[in-house]
Amino acid sequence: MARLLSVLVASVCALASVRRLAWAVAPTSLDARLLANELRKQSHPVRLRFCAALVARGLPWESSLFEAFFLEKGSLEARVNEQLLEFDWRADRWSRVPRVCARVATSAGFLFACLALVVGAGGGAGANIEDPMAALRPALDSLAIGIAGTSACVAVHMRARLARKERLAGADSLADCLRALGERRGEMQ
Numbered sequence: 001m002a003r004l005l006s007v008l009v010a011s012v013c014a015l016a017s018v019r020r021l022a023w024a025v026a027p028t029s030l031d032a033r034l035l036a037n038e039l040r041k042q043s044h045p046v047r048l049r050f051c052a053a054l055v056a057r058g059l060p061w062e063s064s065l066f067e068a069f070f071l072e073k074g075s076l077e078a079r080v081n082e083q084l085l086e087f088d089w090r091a092d093r094w095s096r097v098p099r100v101c102a103r104v105a106t107s108a109g110f111l112f113a114c115l116a117l118v119v120g121a122g123g124g125a126g127a128n129i130e131d132p133m134a135a136l137r138p139a140l141d142s143l144a145i146g147i148a149g150t151s152a153c154v155a156v157h158m159r160a161r162l163a164r165k166e167r168l169a170g171a172d173s174l175a176d177c178l179r180a181l182g183e184r185r186g187e188m189q
Helices: 002-025 032-041 044-057 060-070 073-092 097-121 132-188
Strands: none
Touching (some): 002 073, 044 060, 073 132
């Protein structure tokens, strides 16, 4: 029973950590770095159509950001900064979850290992008097499962942290591109 409970806790912790990784890898519908690269390659009329098409798609973060392209210079800067803050919040969603889940998985592994030892050595309903070492196996299994859950959570945390940095750099690149295009649009008018 202790093994099963340890597997359950470790699995839930790993799944919650993977959800955090999903938000870190894709905080928005489209990759900001790819959008910035595409905008830099296009001519000015194509950029205008590209921005208008993204606004028309109705994607939450992207639409708000590209609407800024059609605003005046002061408003453009304010909207872009607002959307960068929104992007930062999206990239940071559940940022503490993998660390907390790692602690929970380890603690649950130790708890269920202790319970397995108490039940096995204490003469309870599941006690094995003939082989006292038999109580050690479920305890070590529970502990190992908890540590495996912790390892999964730590690995996800490390990858999510790298993904977050990459995505924030992409958003900054896109914002710089939009600022430059906004300035260029202002010069052309």
